Amino acid sequence: MYLRCDQSPQWPELAAVLARRGRQFDLREAFAADARRFSHFSQQAPHVFADLSKNLWDRTTEALLLDMAQACGLAQHRDAMFSGQPINNTEGRAVLHTLLRRPSGLALPGDGPEVAGQLAQVHGTLDAMLAYADAVRADDAITDIVNIGIGGSDLGPHMAVLALEEFRAAGKRMHFVSNVDGHELHSVLQGLKPHGTLFLIASKTFTTAETMTNAASARAWFDAQGGTDVARHFAALTTNVDAARQMGIHTTFGFWDWVGGRYSLWSAIGLPLAISIGAARFREFLAGAHAMDEHFRTAPLAQNLPVRMGLLDVWYRNFHGFASRCIAPYHAALRRLPAYLQQLEMESNGKRVAQDGRMLPYATSPVLWGEPGTNGQHAFFQMLHQGTDVVPLEFIAVRQPTHPLPGHQGKLLANALAQAQALMVGKASDSDGHRHFPGNRPSTFLLLDALTPASLGAVIALQEHRVFVSGSLWGINSFDQWGVELGKVLAKDIEARLGTGDVAGLDASTAGLLGLIRSRG
Known part of the structure; x- marks a missing residue:
């Protein structure tokens, strides 16, 4: 066990600073008091420059x-994760998504006995997946790729394909x-032809209710439209x-039980991205993430960007009481990044008990939300500037444009800088x-030189x-998600009741709504 933050001697000292x-x-x-504030509270990490100086903290x-x-014991906990120890204690699993982007054959200090074998398996699967991706890219008959998944099997690849659409293969619609x-x-299928469509069914267990319902309907559509050769037009x-x-x-x-859904973009779940940008660029994507992994693993805590940002999150959530954080990517291609980060943080840290199952006496995950700038400026920035609640804002900007249109990029970057100011x-x-x-x-400003596979990989790993x-x-435990299970179980029961009308044992509200739905059917 590691020491909990409220049990550390620094916890009351931090409370006293605020008081x-x-x-x-x-x-x-x-x-005004510190001429070097910007230089101290900003740093270059792999592919990402971060300005943390506009946050409510000082050097003390x-x-x-x-x-x-x-x-x-943060450093020790980090090292335990990288070495393959089962830090996901409620499921008895290792947490090795970083292995998915580690170069083949690379041994790191502290590697557990099974890591080398796991890495070989990772690269065997990766090589096969990327060969398949390039084969699909070269197949002119396949014009449309439909990824059917949910949660981490959708949010990650969807976000990344949109973010890297500049590199998308010609003639392929995702x-x-x-x-x-x-x-x-139904809306997607209306524009497709079975002979030109490849369906990717993304579900680790092949039992996820939403995914399998959609997969069955896709297969029924394929057959009804005269589709042939299921083996060619479907992959799992x-x-x-x-x-x-x-x-x-x-x-x-396939992939492994040490890969959580929201950390699975680097695995076979990334196949839609690999098809879109190609094997070579997918490897660049992995390399960008690995560079950030190495920064997190080796940089001193005081110069470690993920550490500094995570500590700032604790400072805001537990001492300032800020309940949410806004994400404002000033690049339209990053429009799905806020949704991706919602799952990453809120599913990981939206917990009310410690690893031992006991209730925590303090708040954990903030609510994440946001939209791309400059759209957000004309929607919710009013509240950020003049509302009663203080909401820390995280800007993400890209110096180089991904388009040839003159006069746009300067206005976009000027707006990002001006809003932070x-x-x-x-x-x-x-x-x-x-x-x-x-x-x-308060605000944080993350700046990329360009939006590339490598820089996107680094941002996600950060x-x-x-x-x-x-x-x-x-x-x-940031790596389980028991909170998503109860609703799934109850949904199966209610689905059956929608057919029979049986409301025995239901609460009055659910029974009333179920009856209303049936009566208006």
Whole structure:
């Protein structure tokens, strides 16, 4: 066991720091008092430059947070993850998604006895998957690829395919279906022909209710439209090879129980991305993530970007009481990144008990939300600037455009910089409260030189490790997701009741709604 953050000697010291200044830390005064504030609170990590200087902390606070990380055994917990120890204690599993992007044959200090064998298996599967991806890219008859999955089997590949659409293969249209609402699948199928479509069924167990419902409907559509050769037009990303074969699927790519769904983009679940951008660029994507892995694994905590960001998250959540964080990517291709990060953080750290199952006395995961800039400026930035709640904002900007249109990129970057500046400096108005901007609103600014497979891989890995840091200090298991199970179990019962009308044993609200749905059928 590692020391929980509230049990560390630095916890009351941090509370005392906040109490002494009465939550009145002023960023404008901090910059005026420290000419080197920007240089101290910013750093270059692999493919990502981060400016943390517009956040509500100073060197004293950061030093205490770093000392708390040391006292809690963060470095040891990190090393245990990389070495393959079963840190997912509720499921008795290792957490080795970083192995999915480690170069072939690379041994690291502390590797457990099975890591080398696992790495060989990883690269065997990777090589086969990428060979298949390039074969699909070279097949001019296949014009549409439909990925059917949900959760990590959808959010990751969907986000990444959109983010790297500049590198998409010509003549290949990528589609993603996740919702069990038939409207989504029906809308996609309307524009397709069976002879030109490849379906990818992404489900580790091949039992996920939403995915298998959509897969069965896709197969029924394929047959009804005169489709032939199921083995050519369907592939499965699963470990349940027998179930896939029962559907007529013979091309399968598996993964391992130490890969959580929200960490699976680097595995066979990334096949849609590999088809879209090609094997060579997919390897660049993995390399970018690996570079961030090595930074997280080897950099001193004080110069370790995932550590600094994770500590800032704990500072905001537990000492300032900030309940949410806004994500504003200033690049339209990153439009699905906020949704991806929602699952990554809220499913990982949305826990109310410690690893020993006991209730925690403090808050854990914030609510993540957001939209691309500049759209968000015309929607919710009003609240960020003048609302009653302080919401830390995370900007993600890209220096180089991914388009040839003149006059756009300068305006986009100017807006990102200006919004971060305005949140901090504000604007005083003694005569009109409507035009008063309080300022002193915190933000983080992440800057990429270009949006490439490598830089996207690094950004995602950065966010994964940042979530690990906060979860480690909170003493929770960031790698299970029991909270998604209860609703699934109850849904099976209610689905049967929708057919029979039986409401025995249901609460009055559920019974009333079920009866209303049946009566209006």
